[in-house]
Amino acid sequence: MTLFFRMTNVKILHLSLLFVLVHVCFAQADFAPYFFDNGPYSHNGNLALFSLSEDTAVGTQIYSLNGTDPEGQEVRYGLAFEPGSKEYFRVDPKSGNITLVEKLDREKQDSIEVLVSITDGRSKVVERVTIFVMDSNDERPEFQNMPAIVDVLETTESGSSIYNVHALDRDTGSGGSVTYYLQNSQSSLFAIDRHSGVLRIKPGETLDYEKSKTHFVTVIAKDGGGNFNGREQFMSSTATLTINVIDAQDTPPSFIGTPYFGYVYEISVPGSEIYTVVAKDGDVGNPNPISYSLNGGDDGVFSINKTTGCITLLTHPMYLKREIFNIKVKASEVGPDSSFMDYGETTVVIRVVDLNNNPPTFYGEKGPQNMFELTMYEHPPEGEILRGLKITVNDSDQGANAKFNLRLIGPGRMLRVVPQTVLNEAQVTILVEDSAAMDYEKHHFLTYKLLAVEIDTPERFSATADIVIHLLDTNDNAPKFSSDYYIARIPENSPGGSNVVSVTATDPDSGLWGEVKYSIYGSGADLFLIQPTSGIIYTQPWASLDAEVRSKYNFYVKAEDTEGKYSLAEVFVTVLDLNDHPPEFNENFLEKTMIIGAPVKIEAVDDDAEEPNNVIEYSIMKADPNNIFDIDSDTGEIMLKSYIKSMDIVQNITRQKDCTWSVVVQARDRGQPSFSTTAIVKIDITEATQLSGGPLASFLMQSRDKPLQILGMLAGVISLMVVVTVIISTAMFMRNKKSNRILPNRRVKRRPRRHGWTLKNPFKKPENPGEKFRVEEEEQEQEQEPEVTVENVNYNNNISNVVRQWPPPPPPCAPSLPPPPPCYIPGDRHWVVPTVSATVAAKPKRKKEMTRQDTVNKALVSELKMRLEQKRMQNQY
DSSP states (O other): OHHHHHHHHHHHHHHHHHHHHHHHHHHHTOOOOEEOOOOTTOSEESOTTOEEETTOOTTOEEEEEOEEOTTOOOOEEEEEOOTTSOOOEEEOTTTOEEEEOSOOOTTTOSEEEEEEEEEOSSOEEEEEEEEEEEOOSOOOOEESSOSEEEEEETTOOTTOEEEEOOEEOOSOGGGGOEEEEETTOTTOSEEEOTTTOEEEEOTTOOOOTTTOSEEEEEEEEEEOOEEETTEEEOOEEEEEEEEEEEOOSOOOOEEESOSEEEEEETTOOTTOEEEEOEEEOSOTTSOOOEEEEEOSOSTTSEEEOTTTOEEEEOSOGGGOOOSEEEEEEEEEEEOTTSOEEEEEEEEEEEEEEOOOOOOOEEEETTEEOSEEEEEEESSOOTTOBOTTOOEEEEOOSOGGGGEEEEEEESSTTSEEEEOSEEESEEEEEEEEOOTTTOOTTTOSEEEEEEEEEESSOSSOOEEEEEEEEEEEOOSOOOOEESSSEEEEEEETTOOTTOEEEEOOEEOOSOGGGGOOEEEEESTTOTTEEEOTTTOEEEEOTTOOOOTTTOOEEEEEEEEEOTTSOEEEEEEEEEEEOOOOOOOEESOSEEEEEEETTSOEEOOEEOOOSSTTTTOEEEEEEEEESOOOEEEOTTTOEEEEOTTOOSHHHHHHHOOOSSOEEEEEEEEEEOSSSOOEEEEEEEEEEEOOOOOTTOHHHHHHHHTTTOHHHHHHHHHHHHHHHHHHHHHHHHHHHHHHHHTOSOOSSOOOOOOOOOOOOEEEOTTSOOSSGGGTTOOOOOOOOOOOOOOOEEOOOOTTSSOOOEEOOSSOOOOOOOOOOOOOOOOOOTTOOOOOOOOOEEEOOOOOOOOOOOOOOOOHHHHHHHHHHHHHHHHHHHHHO
16 A cells, blocks of 8 residues: 555655646747657656566666657756665666666665656756665575574373474565474484474474483574576575483383403402492482492302492301302382382302412323423424423313413424323424424424413413424435536637536435435537536547537536435537638639620638627729729629729720729638638629610629529419419319300301510521621411301300310410620630510401301311310319
8 A cells, every 4th residue: 555655655756756847848949858668668758667586686777767849859868866766776977777786675665766867958857756676586585593502301101292383484474474394303312393383392303411411402494485686596504403311210220331240269368348339320410319239149258338339258268168159129108208219130140269389280190390302313293292301291280270371382284282282281293293394304392481371350360381393404405406406608619628517406404314316318418527526527439529520518407415305407509619610712713794884793601600709891803904893791792883884984994905803802801810811803794784674684794693582583473374374274164164055056266376485596607797686586386277167057045156276376486595704714705795586466466257067066176176175274274
């Protein structure tokens, strides 16, 4: 209703002001500007009935003032607040855009009074408007009476109300409604009404002061949710309620420290305190005093102090008729009126025991003894009893005081004692457990401690005895070499009887069992001897070691003791090579032909076995007439110097007609000392010419000094041709096999055979020296063989024409090897470059006209001939 009146007053004020302004404008002939009134849900106009949510972000444009001037003058907008009020908005004078500049809070201020104005520079219109702040769910519920502390009697019945929780949410609508929950409600003894907030004890649950004196209950207050920043939001708060449980007299006394055990010793006297029991009221919040009494089982020989609970002995222990007493003790609560109330009972076990005043003692054959000795051989069988040790142990006490354990303490687990637990007295037996560890080479004697310790007595009396075992040696070890193998090196020029290597083997046994003798055997031991006692290996007096003949020897050396136990080791002997062979050429005078651009190679051999003694370096010592050569020091390849590119340069260097050089080449090894050998190489220099025979002739020319390379090339070509022929023949056979049917009306045609290859001997000396490098082509006619052509005239078949060549042409023959070059004749030598020429000329085939035969007999004859030819071809391949 109040809102309605406010809006009505604003309207009336607005109309009044408008009327006055209109009157003035008519009087002055100038009309005032005015706002557009677009209604309460519009975002432009005069802010009339405008509402804004409190969660609107600062800086948001919330509205646009909108008005006009009747004369069309430009208008400006203004916005003002009452003096002393907070300015929440700011307006742009030109555009009229209103921006939020302060955070809104509906809970603090739910409406804002604003003065908006519009002016055209002469007249100004001011309107008072109210902006309503709408609620958003931005407030948490606030507890009004928590946290709190509540005292509850432990006898309170289940389901009873113990507290009413109240929380308030200042939001409106669903955001202001509050519901209540308990945190960890499943494990709690309490429950809460969701709407009223009443906290109760759960049905079926009770409070118990003795179990828990205080409970902490966490209550959650949650609102009903609401819109905040454009999304649904639920808010909650928590608070803790502390519930103190008040104790009630409902629990009987309980004894502390049970079970109870007391002892009466043989030296106890009447009045001795045996044991003191302690009981407390179960209601610890308000406890009553306790009174103690005996309730049976004491046989009149014990008494108890009713205030302190101390049990005492009334007679001498010798008069006690039982060893164990189970005494019932009663603890009663004493009420305010000195009457006995609730009570509790327990049992006190009192045992009459002997006084432990005798420790265990070891005895030998002659009485108490603490040292026992034995002599025996090493490695006795496992499980054997050391019968030389006669030991008895005894404890004179009775019962538990006479019970003790036996332990054997010493090196390793070689021995074991039996028995391990003794009551009063026992014969002690020592057994062998680890025979291998009882080794004379490791221990000449063994020392053990035999220990007897009481088990169940407070005093833990004990006794010890020393056991010393002297071991005697046996031959239980074979000699052992210091290494499994020995590596030795000896120069090849060592004289006979030279030492090679010394081997060492040891036998840890004593006396004669520890003496070692050496011997060698094996396929490589023929040239060596060994000294039987020292283990020095040396060469036979007549042995001559040569690394070039054999550089590696290996054999076995044997170390054996006096009873035949032995071990082996392997000896590896390497004969060190010495530089005792000079390099050697196959001949001291060598002849080579050098083509310009290609090197010639010489080779020397050094018979030494190892590097660097057999590594050869080549050098040119002298060249006649001039040294125009370089040599590769590692490979021995001789080549012309880099500036010699043609025969013209060679002829300019020498005025001789024949380009022949004599070169002295030295081959030197890298050994110490170094040896060398020289050879004279006569080199005839010629120039290569492009042969008309093509690449094959060029290859033969270049490889004329390498007959094996030519043979390899020829063998490869022949093999390739054979493989191609086999593949073609197999394909033809499979094709004929698939179409192996009698086809009528076929004929046989004959064709001339192709020409074969003709090779001219390139090494034949030409009559005209000027035509040394000319290659001529020759053709030879060869005998023609008939070629079989089969024409299929059966138009029902899919095969139109079948042409077969029979027999197939043989593969081209490889050129024969060139003849060896002519022997050198001093004074009459002509240097000729051998050449190879070959041509393959194929003559065109002449096709004959094909005619049909109508008779079936001719077709059968043709088919029979074809099959016979196929069979012959299969037999050939």
